Amino acid sequence: xxxxxxxxxxxxxxxxxxxxxxxxxxxxxxxxxxxxxxxxxxxxxxxxxxxxxxxxxxxxxxxxxxxxxxxxxxxxxxxxxxxxxxxxxxxxxxxxxxx
Numbered sequence: 001x002x003x004x005x006x007x008x009x010x011x012x013x014x015x016x017x018x019x020x021x022x023x024x025x026x027x028x029x030x031x032x033x034x035x036x037x038x039x040x041x042x043x044x045x046x047x048x049x050x051x052x053x054x055x056x057x058x059x060x061x062x063x064x065x066x067x068x069x070x071x072x073x074x075x076x077x078x079x080x081x082x083x084x085x086x087x088x089x090x091x092x093x094x095x096x097x098x099x
Contacts, residue, residue: 004090036063
């Protein structure tokens with residue numbers, strides 16, 4: 001089943017986010033390579049593809065896991081958490097309807 005991992009950044013954590021980004025992407029690439037990743041990406045803080053120094057307000061990952069507990073465990077081990085980027089992370093089941 002798919003699960004949505006919805007994370008909200010702490011204010012002023014762009015430098016921590018950028019430092020932890022390679023490790024964060026590595027985990028997402030592993031999900032993709034296992035054909036478990038539906039979508040992933042950050043939420044720009046402004047209406048722009050490249051928010052520059054304004055940064056991001058959080059992230060969204062929708063991926064397949066065996067259970068809610070497995071999805072939560074994966075989210076709990078995100079490098080952005082260890083780096084102090086995320087203020088809050090919500091994990092919940094997701095049902096893909098379209099496309």
